Amino acid sequence: MTLSNLFKNLRPFVKPYRSLVVATLLLTLLGSFTSQVNAVILKYTVDSINDLVEVGQGLKEGLKIITFISIVLLTKEILNAFISFGQKYYGEKLRILVSQDLSQAIIEKILTYKMAFYTNQDNQAGKLQTRIDRGIESLTRLVQNFF
Structure with a gap:
């Protein structure tokens, strides 16, 4: 199975959670x-300090620049903390919901099998459960890594 086929098969399970994917x-x-922001601030810092040196202004003007830079970088770090939390929260929620839907679909499918399927030695309950769990785990890890 190719990766594109895998995503096509997973699409119905992810589609109900479009809002989580978009978020x-x-x-x-x-x-x-x-x-x-770091690159822009670094450019601004170098340019501003260079201008101060050329004009001959001292530490007083430099402190204004350093204060501004500190405020911008601190704000960026706080914003990044919230963004990172949101990404992890929504990604994990998506993983759990898709995993739940995959498990339910597999259980519904297995319940449609005839009793002869379960009496076959190759289809022991423990083996089937392990294969299902590993398959769902792999697919949900793929969804989580992708989003």
């Missing part, structure tokens, strides 16, 4: 923008 992806996008 997770938006938080990821927002997180990528906030990670660019």
